[in-house]
Amino acid sequence: MARDFVEVTNERFEARRQCGISAVIHGNQGGHPGQCRVLDMSASGARLRITRPPTGGSWSDDAFWLHLPHDGSRVCCQLVWKEGTTCGVRFISPIQTVPRQRKTPSQSTKSKHSVFGIFRF
Numbered sequence: 001m002a003r004d005f006v007e008v009t010n011e012r013f014e015a016r017r018q019c020g021i022s023a024v025i026h027g028n029q030g031g032h033p034g035q036c037r038v039l040d041m042s043a044s045g046a047r048l049r050i051t052r053p054p055t056g057g058s059w060s061d062d063a064f065w066l067h068l069p070h071d072g073s074r075v076c077c078q079l080v081w082k083e084g085t086t087c088g089v090r091f092i093s094p095i096q097t098v099p100r101q102r103k104t105p106s107q108s109t110k111s112k113h114s115v116f117g118i119f120r121f
Contacts, residue, residue, distance in 0.1 A: 016040040016047070023048070026065040031056015038068070045080065045090045063092060072098040 025034040034054035039047045067074045076093035
């Protein structure tokens with residue numbers, strides 16, 4: 001008896017690691033940014049679950065920026081495949097780290113006052 005099956009090849013060059021990181025999508029044509037969750041990531045791409053697509057222009061036809069707020073990094077991506085709300089992207093730029101702003105001494109030593117400015121807490 002012959003069985004019909006389809007062999008699926010994995011064309012990734014790097015191993016992917018599970019992430020579950022919230023991220024922000026910025027299309028190149030302006031509009032409001034979208035939101036997604038990075039399900040897994042490698043050095044060359046990622047699998048995303050789109051929770052809210054960006055508005056204004058078609059982000060899926062062009063390159064777009066993926067911002068990872070947890071560490072301040074961003075990378076330019078290109079859509080490779082899409083099934084429903086899940087998609088695979090290829091990184092087309094090096095991952096860039098955006099420096100975080102540090103609190104100045106005057107910001108961290110400010111005391112907080114109550115509504116009337118009398119009691120500190």
